Amino acid sequence: MKIISFHRKTPFRDILEDLQAHVTEQKERQVWRCFDDLSCLCVTEQIYQRHKAHFSRYPATVEEDVIVSVHSEEEIPWGVRYVGAERLWRRGKGTGVKIAVIDTGISRDHFELKDQIKGGINFVTGRQNGHGTHVAGIIVAEMNQRGIVGVSPEAHLYDVRAFGEDGKSSLGTILRAINWSIENKMDIINMSFGMPQYSEALARAVERANKQGIIMVASAGNNGGEVEYPARYKGVVGVSAIDQNGKLADFSSRGKGANTKAPGVDILSTWPGNQFKTLNGTSMAAPHVTGLKALELSRSKRRKQQV
Structure with a gap:
């Protein structure tokens, strides 16, 4: 032109x-x-x-007819700032750490995620909802001067889809998802889901993952009461949700099994269709901790390589 x-x-x-x-x-x-x-x-x-x-x-x-760009910078969501990710990025951004997100599926063509998603598997069919995409963005949204940035923007994400569009799965499917994560040598598993009852089979799957050195992070639950499983199992980091004032959210589960707290109120993250959306929940808190674990693990791996 x-x-x-x-x-x-x-x-x-x-x-x-x-x-x-x-x-x-x-x-x-x-x-x-x-x-x-x-x-x-x-x-x-x-x-x-x-x-x-x-x-x-x-x-x-x-x-x-030249191309003209807006003057924009990516937004660092309040949760990412709150957990101190900016300071930690000076020593690395999670490069090479393998994270399995067992969830409803991730929008793999989202511009913030497509370069970070390195693989995965579908255990269910049908349409996705945006839950898994939102979780993924909190962990690894790319540092690309657009949109937002995640806690560990250079980590490698694996989309392990075990939940349907209705946000429901079966215990058997969850066991398969954890087994896939073990067999494919994931470093961290993010589990933003839960159930109120104890399961011996799920406890054994968690134990097996732990023995393989996999870090497991799970949301505590949104019932305002007792922490749900798998967050409540020994060897799983159970995460409650806090607001911008550091106050425990009213909806957040608490007590035994809640090992830590992280931002889970008014959390902006990725959404299908190259969009962004703000959500509340311990599902949003858990990936903040997953991202921090990835930063920590990446630094540890780098130190070992230098020895």
Whole structure:
């Protein structure tokens, strides 16, 4: 595209009439967009080259239709700031740490996530909802001067889809998801889900993951009462939700099994369709801790490599 700005002292209407007559002679329809008050025309490159000699009859400045960008920087959500991620980034951003997100599935084409998602598996079919995408963004939203940034923006994420669009799964499917994470040598498993009752089978799956050195992080629950499973199991980091004042959220489960607290109120993160959305829940708190664990693990791995 070419933008032609004619000399202000040349009557623009006269130029348009002359050009219109020329185009009519060429048996073409009008092929430009004009800005009368600016004495400017926009024409395609093809049309400009075809009528270049005629355009040049008038004093004018010819410019390319260049790309213009807004002055924007990515937003660091309050939760990411609260957990001190910015300070920790000086020593690394989670590079190479493998994180399995067992959830409702992740929007793999989201511009904040697509380069961070390194694989995964679907244990359920059908449409996704946005829960898993929101969790993923809190952990690894890319540092790309757009949108937001996650706690560990250079970690490697694995999309382990075990929940349907309705946000429900079965115990058997969860066991398969954990087993896949073990077999594929994940470093961390994020589990933003829970159930009120104890399960011996799930306890054994958690124990097996722990023996393989996998860090397991789970949301405490949103019932305002007792912590749910798997957060309540020994060897799992159970996470309650706090607000921007550091106060435990009314909805957050608490007590035995709640090993730590993290931001879980008004949390902005990624959403399907290259969008962003604000949500509340311990599901949002857990990935903040997962991201911190990734930063810690990445530093540890780097130190071992340097020895």
